[in-house]
Amino acid sequence: MKKILLIEDSETTIFFIKKILKNKFEVITTHSFVELINSIHKYQPSLILLDLNLPALSGKQIASIIKKNNISIPIIIYSASPLTEINTIAQEINAAHYLEKGSTPLTIISTIDNVLSKSQ
Numbered sequence: 001m002k003k004i005l006l007i008e009d010s011e012t013t014i015f016f017i018k019k020i021l022k023n024k025f026e027v028i029t030t031h032s033f034v035e036l037i038n039s040i041h042k043y044q045p046s047l048i049l050l051d052l053n054l055p056a057l058s059g060k061q062i063a064s065i066i067k068k069n070n071i072s073i074p075i076i077i078y079s080a081s082p083l084t085e086i087n088t089i090a091q092e093i094n095a096a097h098y099l100e101k102g103s104t105p106l107t108i109i110s111t112i113d114n115v116l117s118k119s120q
Contacts, residue, residue: 005045
């Protein structure tokens with residue numbers, strides 16, 4: 001089973017994502033920058049689902065740190081920020097894709113599947 005690292009601080013969102021992905025992916029969560037690099041090395045996820053609005057560091061800052069550590073895992077931004085902002089940041093960090101919070105489960109799953117199929 002492929003692993004998805006969800007970087008998210010909302011327990012409601014974590015519950016929602018885990019529920020819709022549980023039959024297809026193992027979802028590992030972190031909301032701490034300290035745990036981030038350790039989680040990546042420990043679990044070796046196939047994909048990172050990244051919120052932009054996090055308490056300590058922004059999703060954009062976290063993506064930059066991931067890239068600076070030469071970690072080449074596809075990132076999908078999953079955020080409630082305005083779509084224009086999400087799109088701009090996605091381009092800046094070279095994200096594989098982006099999704100708005102509130103996307104349907106089918107959209108989330110199909111987007112993840114598409115990104116994973118392109119990254120193999």
